Amino acid sequence: MIRLENVSKTYNRGIRALNNVSLTIDSGEFVYVIGTTGSGKSTFIKLLYREIKPTTGIVEVVGLDVAKIPNRKVPYFRRNIGVVFQDFRLLPTKTVFENVAYALEVIDTPRHEIRKQVRQTLDLVGLGEKINAFPHELSGGQQQRVAIARAIVNNPKLLIADEPTGNLDPDTSVEIIELLEKINQSGTTVLVVTHDREVVQSNKKRTIVIDNGYIDSDTSTGGYGI
Amino acid sequence: MIRLENVSKTYNRGIRALNNVSLTIDSGEFVYVIGTTGSGKSTFIKLLYREIKPTTGIVEVVGLDVAKIPNRKVPYFRRNIGVVFQDFRLLPTKTVFENVAYALEVIDTPRHEIRKQVRQTLDLVGLGEKINAFPHELSGGQQQRVAIARAIVNNPKLLIADEPTGNLDPDTSVEIIELLEKINQSGTTVLVVTHDREVVQSNKKRTIVIDNGYIDSDTSTGGYGI
Amino acid sequence: MRELISTFKNLPRHFKTALQNLIRNNVMSFSSIFAVTITLAMIGIVGLVAFNVQDISSSIEDEISIYVKLDRTIDDAQAEAVGTQILALDNIANVEYSSKSAELDRLIESQGEAGAALFESYREDNPLGAAYTVTVTNPDLIGQTAQKITAIEDVNTVDYGGDSTTDLIKTLNTVRNGGTIFVVALGVIALFMIANTVKITIDTRKTEISIMRMVGASNWYIRIPFMLEGMLIGLVGAILPCVMLFYGYDYIYKITNGMVVTQMLSLVEPGAVIVQLVQALVGLGAGVGIIGSFISIRRYLKF
Amino acid sequence: MRELISTFKNLPRHFKTALQNLIRNNVMSFSSIFAVTITLAMIGIVGLVAFNVQDISSSIEDEISIYVKLDRTIDDAQAEAVGTQILALDNIANVEYSSKSAELDRLIESQGEAGAALFESYREDNPLGAAYTVTVTNPDLIGQTAQKITAIEDVNTVDYGGDSTTDLIKTLNTVRNGGTIFVVALGVIALFMIANTVKITIDTRKTEISIMRMVGASNWYIRIPFMLEGMLIGLVGAILPCVMLFYGYDYIYKITNGMVVTQMLSLVEPGAVIVQLVQALVGLGAGVGIIGSFISIRRYLKF
Ligand SMILES: Nc1ncnc2c1ncn2[C@@H]1O[C@H](COP(=O)(O)OP(=O)(O)OP(=O)(O)O)[C@@H](O)[C@H]1O
Ligand SMILES: Nc1ncnc2c1ncn2[C@@H]1O[C@H](COP(=O)(O)OP(=O)(O)OP(=O)(O)O)[C@@H](O)[C@H]1O
Ligand SMILES: [Mg+2]
Numbered sequence A, B: 001m002i003r004l005e006n007v008s009k010t011y012n013r014g015i016r017a018l019n020n021v022s023l024t025i026d027s028g029e030f031v032y033v034i035g036t037t038g039s040g041k042s043t044f045i046k047l048l049y050r051e052i053k054p055t056t057g058i059v060e061v062v063g064l065d066v067a068k069i070p071n072r073k074v075p076y077f078r079r080n081i082g083v084v085f086q087d088f089r090l091l092p093t094k095t096v097f098e099n100v101a102y103a104l105e106v107i108d109t110p111r112h113e114i115r116k117q118v119r120q121t122l123d124l125v126g127l128g129e130k131i132n133a134f135p136h137e138l139s140g141g142q143q144q145r146v147a148i149a150r151a152i153v154n155n156p157k158l159l160i161a162d163e164p165t166g167n168l169d170p171d172t173s174v175e176i177i178e179l180l181e182k183i184n185q186s187g188t189t190v191l192v193v194t195h196d197r198e199v200v201q202s203n204k205k206r207t208i209v210i211d212n213g214y215i216d217s218d219t220s221t222g223g224y225g226i
Numbered sequence C, D: 001m002r003e004l005i006s007t008f009k010n011l012p013r014h015f016k017t018a019l020q021n022l023i024r025n026n027v028m029s030f031s032s033i034f035a036v037t038i039t040l041a042m043i044g045i046v047g048l049v050a051f052n053v054q055d056i057s058s059s060i061e062d063e064i065s066i067y068v069k070l071d072r073t074i075d076d077a078q079a080e081a082v083g084t085q086i087l088a089l090d091n092i093a094n095v096e097y098s099s100k101s102a103e104l105d106r107l108i109e110s111q112g113e114a115g116a117a118l119f120e121s122y123r124e125d126n127p128l129g130a131a132y133t134v135t136v137t138n139p140d141l142i143g144q145t146a147q148k149i150t151a152i153e154d155v156n157t158v159d160y161g162g163d164s165t166t167d168l169i170k171t172l173n174t175v176r177n178g179g180t181i182f183v184v185a186l187g188v189i190a191l192f193m194i195a196n197t198v199k200i201t202i203d204t205r206k207t208e209i210s211i212m213r214m215v216g217a218s219n220w221y222i223r224i225p226f227m228l229e230g231m232l233i234g235l236v237g238a239i240l241p242c243v244m245l246f247y248g249y250d251y252i253y254k255i256t257n258g259m260v261v262t263q264m265l266s267l268v269e270p271g272a273v274i275v276q277l278v279q280a281l282v283g284l285g286a287g288v289g290i291i292g293s294f295i296s297i298r299r300y301l302k303f
């Protein structure tokens, strides 16, 4: 599903955010990515859905060399991936319903299908009654849950979540993690970046620790958990 | 320092975010505000620095009836308050240094003072080397720390922080909370909204629990902690 | 291909999106529409003025004629023969005959009060020849035509005002060409203006566009609503200028009876001209809106 | 008051901020500057054309004159007396005398080749009177002046072209007034255009403005850099149109030798006109930029 080979990412001004990272994540895995702030976690996942390209090395996702996908084809590639962005990235002029529906509309889902699935997904994340609100009318945690709903609504092969519980209280966090696990059980590969120690500890899963741009440990390759 | 009297806030479409809240916070206190997502925490603190006005009731901060301050005077009022916004709100075209310096420039601080204080503060939050980066070049946690630096740089009488550790790893979180305590010890009133159970539990302070727009408990008035 | 089919199938939805964006970004939309409105109003006004200048300059040209004096010794039949020969030339629009005695009348009249006393005595033995007043189809060639007429037998003198008339014609041509260049230049400037406005409108939404791509929207899926929005901005922006031109010009035409002060500056009749202008404005507004959006959005479809 | 002092003390910093914003928002700034550039270019071109139209129409008016024929029985002294009386009237610019025989020359010439044969015999006993050609200072009053001249003793006929001349004068006036209205209207439209562009630029930064207020910046502290930025946009936007006008018009003037085709359409000399225009453009650009910013930012200083 995901394969990184000697990947480095240097931003301009010479900031090295990732250093020579190699790893493989198989289809159906559930992986946590943890690390201190500024260690390169977001950089790592931005490489996966091609928000950025690696400076050196190869990134392969769903069988494609990500850097080689032509610009025009990038959206098609991204339909395989659901992403929960750290900064949400909701469309400000669309309502909650429309934001979530958008991910289905672009793949030509029939309208009644859209309505059904969006409602279901919003209920799942506990936002059933905010369906017609605009993003700026939501609390931080509610926006985060809209972002989650949008990422999972089209049943992607790969689900990437950057701090999906950063703005949520502990109880809601647990619910969301349970939801991600359920999605994982239905066959989706799930990659979760998190700071939430409780979450990582209560669900013993493969955990990749990034530190200062290097992979510090990876439980699947005999590293250590926290 | 802060006094709320029967305060309610109803957004348009009849969404009642706060219901008949009354409370007093004295000068020099350190108060946690917790509650589930969407319970009204951000609404509560937005009332304090007058991002919004109460629908009914009186909000008094630093001795002023907040709703009665004329628009023109609002910025002067806000100079008493440092705010860490849940969504950071950094100025996108200014560098880290400029963002933090801005809060000092507006109160006519001499230039060499500004340079000294900004550097000190950025070192304090651990961002010394990101001084010339733009917000979009920072990780989530780094942006959050810039927001904190900006809020504390001008030594406000009241410091309000909405989820100041939402994007930080546990170790950095602890450091930030210790920083806030140090600021509190120097006389500043501090109000922290947080989801971080560890934080609240390890620092036994007055804790206000908001639930669904009501004050569910307040340890200073004989409520219960979590 | 698949993308194209999907695009057409989704047109109604795209249209709804475009309309929604227009309404929800109300401040921005208003500014853009306002910019289009005043730009088109400008094009409309300039266009109308240009139309009228063209019209006036042609009607001045229509008045230009060649005055052909015949020998005074020839008889009526010979005079008629000259008329036929003139008519046979190229570039002749009309030929009007003026008999010997009509010419004398003219001379007397031109001398004012003293005229009759001076020249009435010539009536018996008229020393003047008959004359033709010739109008041409293409005033630019008036000199050549006059020369050809001079060559005809029995023609005494030919007068078309000489240099001063050629100058007038050149002047009118310059005014017309200058006017056209001016209108075209202003038009181009105005279109840049609209395109630029659309560009700014889109620039402010680059994050939105990048989010759409993040979520898997194909380039055309993103582009179409923006283009439709550009079209709507152009169309809505065209309403006011069109109404203004339509009723405004009609009104001016009515209160002036179709002339500005004098017959010399007569206005073009409203009807067809206005319809053409309105069509042009609507077309420009919508067209530039669509194309401007298409071009502006390009650079944001890369990440 | 305190706010005002602080504002002035901070001017250098505000200026730096304005410049920084201009550079850091490069896409947006470029669009705004571009909008100002083409708007000012338009005003510049229209202004130049208007200047020239004004000039040409006055030089046409200068050519208009009254042709005063005297009785043919009077002697030279009497004729001179008439001249003195005409000069004594209001609205007289110049009076030129033409003797009896000069008048006959004119008549003969006007009759072309046949003229000499026809009228040379009159040379001995000239039936024509002497004449004056009178030019007026204010062509609008030419009718009245002609009437007053008619009333003078020994004046036989007075001819100033009658209705057709009054019509020409009215026409020229209309062209001039119409031109002025047109230029002013276009100018106003163009200024709206610039103000609107500045407005859009500011709209896109409303979050920024609200953050500044959140952090305690007073309204003037926020406003000044935006106004300076507006000014810079206006100034930078004025550069190209000014250079264009300055060198472009000079060039056109040189290659045409100052006339478009004929003397009739002579161009205004570059010098002063261009300097005035350039000053106007620079002033407009900067002024509208500042005022536009001031007004546009208003609504965002409320939250
Ligand atoms: N666009 C950019 N230009 C320059 N430097 C950048 C850019 N984006 C990120 N960086 C830097 O790269 C490093 C890694 O950033 P990244 O966002 O990957 O961290 P992170 O692990 O996600 O942190 P956090 O937990 O705070 O979100 C940081 O030092 C950051 O400042
Ligand atoms: N501008 C608004 N218009 C309408 N409703 C709003 C608006 N802002 C907030 N709300 C609603 O008011 C309620 C309280 O929101 P608030 O932001 O105060 O929650 P919160 O406690 O800060 O939540 P979180 O922990 O997720 O940030 C929510 O249901 C939210 O949807
Ligand atoms: Mg991150």
Ligand SMILES: [Mg+2]
Residues within 6 Å of the ligand: A139, A140, A141, B041, B042, B043, B086, B162
């Ligand atoms: Mg909140």
